[in-house]
Amino acid sequence: xxxxxxxxxxxxxxxxxxxxxxxxxxxxxxxxxxxxxxxxxxxxxxxxxxxxxxxxxxxxxxxxxxxxxxxxxxxxxxxxxxxxxxxxxxxxxxxxxxxxxxxxxxxxxxxxxxxxxxxxxxxxxxxxxxxxxxxxxxxxxxxxxxxxxxxxxxxxxxxxxxxxxxxxxxxxxxxxxxxxxxxxxxxxxxxxxxxxxxxxxxxxxxxxxxxxxxxxxxxxxxxxxxxxxxxxxxxxxxxxxxxxxxxxxxxxxxxxxxxxxxxxxxxxxxxxxxxxxxxxxxxxxxxxxxxxxxxxxxxxxxxxxxxxxxxxxxxxxxxxxxxxxxxxxxxxxxxxxxxxxxxxxxxxxxxxxxxxxxxxxxxxxxxxxxxxxxxxxxxxxxxxxxxxxxxxxxxxxxxxxxxxxxxxxxxxxxxxxxxxxxxxxxxxxxxxxxxxxxxxxxxxxxxxxxxxxxxxxxxxxxxxxxxxxxxxxxxxxxxxxxxxxxxxxxxxxxxxxxxxxxxxxxxx
Amino acid sequence: xxxxxxxxxxxxxxxxxxxxxxxxxxxxxxxxxxxxxxxxxxxxxxxxxxxxxxxxxxxxxxxxxxxxxxxxxxxxxxxxxxxxxxxxxxxxxxxxxxxxxxxxxxxxxxxxxxxxxxxxxxxxxxxxxxxxxxxxxxxxxxxxxxxxxxxxxxxxxxx
Numbered sequence: 216x217x218x219x220x221x222x223x224x225x226x227x228x229x230x231x232x233x234x235x236x237x238x239x240x241x242x243x244x245x246x247x248x249x250x251x252x253x254x255x256x257x258x259x260x261x262x263x264x265x266x267x268x269x270x271x272x273x274x275x276x277x278x279x280x281x282x283x284x285x286x287x288x289x290x291x292x293x294x295x296x297x298x299x300x301x302x303x304x305x306x307x308x309x310x311x312x313x314x315x316x317x318x319x320x321x322x323x324x325x326x327x328x329x330x331x332x333x334x335x336x337x338x339x340x341x342x343x344x345x346x347x348x349x350x351x352x353x354x355x356x357x358x359x360x361x362x363x364x365x366x367x368x369x370x371x372x373x374x375x376x377x378x379x380x381x382x383x384x385x386x387x388x389x390x391x392x393x394x395x396x397x398x399x400x401x402x403x404x405x406x407x408x409x410x411x412x413x414x415x416x417x418x419x420x421x422x423x424x425x426x427x428x429x430x431x432x433x434x435x436x437x438x439x440x441x442x443x444x445x446x447x448x449x450x451x452x453x454x455x456x457x458x459x460x461x462x463x464x465x466x467x468x469x470x471x472x473x474x475x476x477x478x479x480x481x482x483x484x485x486x487x488x489x490x491x492x493x494x495x496x497x498x499x500x501x502x503x504x505x506x507x508x509x510x511x512x513x514x515x516x517x518x519x520x521x522x523x524x525x526x527x528x529x530x531x532x533x534x535x536x537x538x539x540x541x542x543x544x545x546x547x548x549x550x551x552x553x554x555x556x557x558x559x560x561x562x563x564x565x566x567x568x569x570x571x572x573x574x575x576x577x578x579x580x581x582x583x584x585x586x587x588x589x590x591x592x593x594x595x596x597x598x599x600x601x602x603x604x605x606x607x608x609x610x611x612x613x614x615x616x617x618x619x620x621x622x623x624x625x626x627x628x629x630x631x632x633x634x635x636x637x638x639x640x641x642x643x644x645x646x647x648x649x650x651x652x653x654x655x656x657x658x659x660x661x662x663x664x665x666x667x668x669x670x671x672x673x674x675x676x677x678x679x680x681x682x683x684x685x686x687x688x689x690x691x692x693x694x695x696x697x698x699x700x701x702x703x704x705x706x707x708x709x710x711x712x713x714x715x716x717x718x719x720x721x722x723x
Numbered sequence: 724x725x726x727x728x729x730x731x732x733x734x735x736x737x738x739x740x741x742x743x744x745x746x747x748x749x750x751x752x753x754x755x756x757x758x759x760x761x762x763x764x765x766x767x768x769x770x771x772x773x774x775x776x777x778x779x780x781x782x783x784x785x786x787x788x789x790x791x792x793x794x795x796x797x798x799x800x801x802x803x804x805x806x807x808x809x810x811x812x813x814x815x816x817x818x819x820x821x822x823x824x825x826x827x828x829x830x831x832x833x834x835x836x837x838x839x840x841x842x843x844x845x846x847x848x849x850x851x852x853x854x855x856x857x858x859x860x861x862x863x864x865x866x867x868x869x870x871x872x873x874x875x876x877x878x879x880x881x882x
Contacts, residue, residue, distance in 0.1 A: 228852050228867035260854035395810030398851040433757075433794055434850050436863065472757055475793030477848060491752030491778065493791040509749060551854060553815030558854030581816070590811060624853065628815045637811070644810075644848065650791075 216242065216249050216289075219267040219274070221320070223256035223405050224437045225398070229279065231264040237285040238266070245289060255406015257320035258560030259307050261581075267302055268292075276302040307557065310576070312538060314546050315523045316399075316562045319406035325444055327452055330409045336460075338528030342417045343462050347377050350421035354524060356532035358544025363389055363480075363517030364592065364621040364695070366610045369524075372514060375504035376422040379512035384424035386415050387489065387508055387515045390431040390438070391473050391480040394593025396552040396624030400518035402560055404431070404438040407522070408445035409454075412468060414521035416459055417528055418514055419466040427466065428508070429518075430485055432473040443470050477648040481694045482515040484650055495650045496694045517622070519548060538564035543609035553590075553626035554580045570604030577627060584629035588710070590637075592621025594644055595699035597706035598634065617706065619699070634711040639667040641703040645696060656697025659688040663704065670715055678715065681708065729769045737762050738770055742777045752778055752788055756795055765796040801836040801843035805829075805878070806860040810849040813856035817870075821857045822846075824871045828878060842878070 220226070220235040235251060242249035259265060262278035269275075270292065276299040277288060287295050299305055313319075322329040330336070342350050355370025376384055388411065392400040404411060415427045431439050446468050449455045457465045476494045479485045483497035486508050507513020523545065527535045535545045543565035549572060551558050556578035573579070573589055580586055588598040597618035599606065606616050613620045628637075642663030649656045663684055669677035685701035692698040708715055730738065741758045745751040755774055759766050766789055775785035789795045807822050831837060831844040852858035855867035861877055 224850070224865055225852050225855050225867060228850075228858060228865035229855055263855065392851065393849055395849045396812045396853045397849075398853055401851040434847060434860075437865075438851075471754065473792075474753055474757070474795060475847075476791065488753060489750050491750035491788065493788050495791075552812040553853065553856070555854065560854075594811060624812075626812045626815055626853070632815070637814075640811070640814070648848070 216247055217252070217269040218249065219252045219254045220264060221256045222253035222324070222437065222441075223263075224401060224435070225260050226256055226263040226265070227437065229263045230281065233282060234264045234266065234280050234285065237282050238288065241285055241289060247289065252323045254322065255319040255324050256402055256560075257302060257308065258316070258402065258562075259305070259557070260559035261557050262299065265299075265302075273301045274303070275300060276305065307559070307561065307576075311562050312546050312564050313562045314526050314535065314538075315410075315519055316403065316407070316548055316560065317526065318410065319402060322407065324406050324408055324441060325448060327409065327448060330407075334529060335409055335525075336413060338525035339413050339417055339460065342420050342528050343460060343464070347421055347423065350417065350528070351377055353532045354421065354527060357527040357535040358532075358539070358542070359520060359523055359527060359535065360543070360610065361517055362519035362523070362547070362622065364394075364595075364619070366620075369516060369520050372504055372516070373418065373421050375502065376424070376512045376514050379505055381512050383426070383509075383511045384422055385508045385511060385513040386418045386422070386424045386427035386521075387482075387486065387513055388415060388427065388429040388518055388521055389480065389482060389485055389515055390429050390435075390442075390518050391485055392435075392518070392622070393432060393477040393480045394595070394622055394624055396590065396593055396626040397550050397622040398552075398624075399548040399550050399560055399622065401435050401438050403518055403522050404429075404435075405441050408442050409449065410522045410525055411442075411518055412445060412449050412454065414524040415468060416454065416466045417524050418516065418521060420459075420464055422512070422514055424512075424514065425465045425467065427468040428471050428489055429468065430471045430473060430479070430489055432479075433475055439470065439472055446470060476650075477644075478650045478694075478696055481696065483694070485515065486513065493650070495652050496696075498693060519622075540564075540566035540607060540609050541611055543611070547608065547620070547623045549576070549608075550622075550624040551577045551627070552624055554582055554629050555625075555627045556581050556583075565607075565609045567608050568604060569599055569606050569608065570601075572608065572625065573604060573627060577625070580627055580629045582629050584631065587628050587630045587632050588634065588707075590626040590628075590703060591624075592619045592702075593624050594641060595619075595695055595702055596621050596624075597702040598637065598710060599706070600710040602710075617702070617709075619702065634707040634714040635667065635671055638704040638707040639664060639671070641700050641707075642667060645700040649696060653691070653693040653697060655688045655691035656693070656700075659684055659692075659697060660700060663688075663700070667704075675716075678708075730767065730773075734763065734767070734770075735773075738773060742774070752780075752785070753792075756789060756792075760795060764799045768797060798836075799840075801840050803842045803862055804845060804860075805842060806845045806847040806850075808848070808850050808852070808856065808858045809846045810853075812849075812853035813858055816856040818857040821869060821871060821874065825874060825878075828875070
């Protein structure tokens, strides 16, 4: 019997390790020969742990599997009460366009043979036959923009580093995925680590960098472990080292672990942290592309940006660019989170409306109550009410509605949610995580909490003060932490004024 | 050196082995602090001057780095460490009520360790388990779809 049980953090947090052990024990007890693969997650988190069994050459899914469900997996087959049918045909999977996540959930994450058999290294092989400018041109032409949230064109960043003259250059992968509602970086690293490694090697070829770092947050122990093992395997097989795949190019990767500072997801504070310093934001210019790690030209890219490069190089810039809308080209792995009936990862071309994502893909709330709002883009993203659900998913489209898509995490909340409380939390979080370098963020966030508390106590005169404070933070902060915290605060205030007035009535 | 003596010979040897293993590493301070904490359970204050000297930075700089990051502890944690996610996606699934329950049950507020050293309560802002909240990490083990009953089972050591 060939079976798959995910090693993904979400599956493990829901009991996948115990389920895998129970399947192994049950197979031994029955004398059934078992091939058990620990795969990445398919992204259907509401079905985790999702066990797959190969039946007549097709992978059938069963989930969510508890220990009590395990014996019947051996007896009932397709009639099992948790059977969902062929996984690839499930509406959640069939509706997606998986480019970045093409292999995640399908392959054994640490098997190079499996990686190769599913299109791995096609991009790198092609890149090895090209010059630096050719690779940069393909990435630029693909329209790929920074998936970490800022949306800066990846190819232009690479060109700056490629053109810079220096004795050393670096590729830094930002895997400090600290935004609530985002887990795509984690899933990619756990489910297809060689894809990230391949993307980083290509970035090295394109820019002349020979050293890469993956800076992973400490809250991701499984991703750290998988990436460390994948780098060792890649080194042992000549993918990394002095001669990448036998070529004249050298590239080495080191895995670094963060230490619980949210602000280190900001690229300049990440670089300071990598250098062994406090994670304090640097003023720009100089751009990291010219003076980054140790003052050398450095590409800082998000996990998803780098992991998307292999398929662009394999299939061509035009293939990728043909997906999407406007200036948002290609696909985006949506992360449906919070109070969602169907939560998980859904990769699709840009352009779906927010309402389609919330009502049709997420299926509304898990609690069955009306969706009150959706926070798009993590803790620094705006809350969208139903009246804005016609907004198409794209960088400019969301900016036009005073929001952002960020890393494409979506937190659904139901109608019992107090938006004043959420606004207060945004300020509180900013105060806890501020690096302290600039005043609007460091002091503004503390004053923000106090001001919202005044509003909660019925002091309506504090409302204009809050708006004013947000304007100061937005335009006066050095980085997105202080600069974007006003997004959740002001959107809550703008779209849900009743939540800010209700307390006043209570006080009177 | 008195600081080395107060560490104890075995501890000093461990520390120097950690420092030696990071020779030539670019920006080694965070990897060193992680290894020291893994070895000792915290970063002993008496280790910091030795680390600073090794990295050719002042004690103030070393302290500045260590205290900047939430992960590094100057004192040992409890025998069990309960980290509850407080971020938005988990809040949407009732993390606030779960946190209130945990605080009431343990009698601890955030960052506190019980007097008998049994348990430490920490907030965490996102474990990347945002589609299966509320989430937690207990003694390094990830947990999703947590509720008060499951949490009690864990706190009582029954799971």
